[in-house]
Amino acid sequence: MKTILIADDDHNLALLYEQELIDEGYKVDVVHDARAAINRVQNDPPDLLVLDIRMPGMDGIDALNRILGINNRLPVILNTAYSNHKDNYLTWSADAYVVKSSDLSELKQAIRDVLSKRAAEDNPNG
């Protein structure tokens, strides 16, 4: 079972993601700020990180670059309310960029794609 870490300061949104992703068959962990996400990646890396950008304290773009500094193999999906962050080249190092929506199918599809791509890379003969 793949573990997905949700980093979002919005508790209700995190709750929604948790419910939905559990339904999809993932193990889901939730943190509410960027520092907690970094700690978690350092100590107990998940299989994939869904990272919000606007968070109090450190923002997601900053966190993304630190996380990739710690573990550049970790798949990260940036998940934000505002599509203009795509213009910021710092976001390009994420594996996917998904704009928040009540329809979670895009996010779910992105998670599947990123995970299978990573699996293919890790196991080129599989």
Place this chain on the structure above:
Amino acid sequence: MTQTPTTSVWQTLYQVFTTQRTQLLNTWKKRIGETPVLQLREDIDAATAEGMLETFYNLIADQVVLCNDYASLRMRILAEEISAFTPDAAGRLLIALKKAVIDVLFGTEIQNPNTEAFHIETVMDEMLLRILAYCHETRYRAHLRNLQTSETRFRTLIETMNEGFTAIDANDHLIFFNQRMETISGFRKDDMIGRPVGDLYMPESKEILSQQLQRRRLNESSTYQLQIHNKQGNPVPVRVSGAPLHDNQGAYLGSFAVITDISEQVLAEKILRQSKDEIAHLLESEKRRATHFATINRVAQMALSTLDPDEIFRRVVHEVQESFGYQHVSLYVLETNTEQMVMRARAGQYTSNFPEGYRQPVGTGIVGNVVASGNPLLANDVSTDPRRILAFPEESNSNAELCVPIKTGDHILGAIDVLSREKGVFDQTDVHSLQVLADQLAWVIHNARLYQETRELKEFSEQVLQTIPLPLLLVNKDLNVVFANTTYLTYHDLTAQQVLNKPLVQSRPSAYLVTPEGRSVLASVFETGQSSHLKSISVPTGTYRNRVIDLLVTRLETAQGSPLALVVIEDITESVERAYESSLLRQISQTMQGILDSDRLLYAILTCVTAGTGLGFNRAIMLQVDSEKNILEGKMGVGPANQAEASRIWSELALQNPSVEDILVTYDSQKTPTNSTLSRAAEHIHVLLDDPDDVLAKAVRERRTYTVTEEDALSISPALWAALGTHHFVVTPLVVQDRAMGVIVADNLYSGAPITADSVEMLRAFAGHAALALENAGLYRQLEEKIAELERTQEELVQSERLAVIGELSAQIAHEIRNPLAIIGGFARSMQRRPDPERIQTAARVIGEEVGRLEVLLTDILNYTRPRQLTPQPTDLSNLIEEVHHLIAEGLQGRGIHYNQQVDAGLPLVSIDVDQFKQVLINLLKNAYQAMPEGGELAVFLRLRPENQCIEIEIKDTGEGIPLEIQGKLFSPYFTTKTTGTGLGLAISKQIIDRHGGNITLESQKGAGTSVFIRIPQTGVQSEGAPS
């Protein structure tokens, strides 16, 4: 299959919306999606976007009416309530819609909610937000563009204006220095910025400068003169118009000044003064000469009665020769200047031998000795007398000679000489009788000499008197003209026959001497013999222009005994006019600087052209160049409407040389000073500047003065002809720095006086000065307009900043709105997929929370962008604070916070909007206790600040304090340190306090706490006895 009504409603809605959505989205894509975003935002105006919004809601409303259930009814009511689909209304509708959706979804009859409903909702939200964002961003960009354009224009104006422009800061250091200032001073801007402004001026100007700078600090504007110390070290005279700059609180920021180089003006004034002095000097010396001639004439007049003495001499010598029977008698007269004796008459045998005018030096011969000694000489045997000379050979036939002097007292005038052929014929009787005769002759000669002298003098003086450039007149006591010189006759356009020996009353009825004052002066001169000098008398001339004269009246004694009066007339009209003109010009270039009202200035200029003895034209019209339209436009005319009015004005203004102030007082006292017949006619004149024939256009193009006559009739536009009604006028351009800004047209229709080269030249010179004044006034006006425009733009900026906030909002709001939307929608789907009770419970709670979040957000935005009207009323602040304390008391409980309140006694009421003020106080108090999570002291102070005429509220906490670096941003919208909230609380509070005319400030120390100060101006209402 039975469907619940609700389901059918949503299906209907869905069908409608999918159709409409497709249509709308297509339109939207066409207008938005396929166009580059930036260009689109420039193109779409707010109205279009709002129109689309309205259409969108009309569609909803129409469709909803068809549905007949609870939710749709609610929506219909809402839709009908909203008369205009403003963003405000749209927002409310959005919320209502969402509530309806949720009500329907979680009502008991819901079993199988249609998921498409959420699509509709999402689409609606998205479109709404995009439309809102476009609306605001479009407006914001338009404002920003306007602002930039206007600021650029303003800067260009200041940089390139013809006047110097400087600005200084509160420490009197230069902070602005335009191009023109570089020209005037020779210094470069970069070298001057930052230097004390005193460095720019001559040391002797510094005292004035420091006084003036003091006045700026007292918020006074003024105009004064200084001398710039230019780069070459020379003084440059300038006129400085300074004005202070203050910030909103009245603190002195510095000042700016418009600086005009007046060195040319100063030079011109100096030359004008000099030439005026020269003319005055010339006139003075001419007057002395005239007085001198008058005296000469007086002598001549006294000798007029004397008979011709030569005739007497001739008779005398003949009588002596015949009666005494002498051989020869001759009479000599001493010519004093040559010391010679001239024989004036002779009789006897040698008559043919003596040449005409025979002369003999004093001391030579018998006669010479007699004249030299003054004693008679008798020589009865003259052949032996050693003193004898023989003037001619025949004289040797005479043997006796008697000669007696002709003298009065000791004054020897000549001699009578008698010759005889026989020796010893003369005795003492002869000597005595001849001496008696000689004594009688003495007076004749005396008179004759005087006669001669005076005749010569008279001829000389008459010639001079005739040609002297001063008009002279001799009158007797009855005011009959005895003499008038050529200048006098020319001056009054008279002939000698019209004047000489005629009463002055008859030939010159308007002469000053004929008036009662003139007669009394004459009478006094005749009586006392004292000369009378009358200065600056105004005399009507029968033509339009009065003359100004000085009169010298002197009594002349005559031989006949009846004295005459010599009247020397000095026409000082020109110099008076010049002095007036020069003072007027000075006034125009000085006083008029202050005239910002262009109509006033035009009126003043045109009145100068026509008033009193100034330039003395009858009428004047001003036309100004409109370079955008490339035409010359009539602006104003000054002058009488017809002959009758002209005559009336002239009689009233017999001699009035009004000052500019007088003219302006007249202007200000009239109701419609510029609404004269001539003005109205002038305003119809429009001339194309490139009209090849029109004389006005030519005057502008060639910057030349034209004197127009009938021959130029074809070059006069019909409108000008209609206004003037004459072909005789002069047109002169108003030239400033090689640019004609207009023309002055002037004529003499009513007086019919010819337009002389002199008056044209004066008008031309005057126009130069007038143009400068106009230009300056124009620049001042432009400057004022630009400042006003800048103020307007600043206001717009404030407005656009508010809109800019909305623009930024589209980024921030996306976050604030999308999250709740995603959560609401997400949970809804989640429930839909797995509607187990526990999940629905969680979802319902979360959706409720998120909708609440959206509502708070929307309320904040609307409060900030569309502030409510203030409804101020006199309020007792201490009551209000008490009330607010009660409202937040619940929030304070259990937080370990000690609340304290201190109110000064006798506080006046203040005029405030109670509801909005309450909101501010609640907001600030909440911030304060939220800053103390561990508890602390919360204190509210209410103080009177009489020194600032305001009331101060301090809200003080002992919380964590605010870091210095973010203190400045606290009052900006969307700034927050909290992870929840919109960041609008303090911004809205500031907005409300600002609108009350007050201010809000903050002092904070990290770790020690924060104080917020609100200051509200006193309204002057006292709390005692006032209704609360």
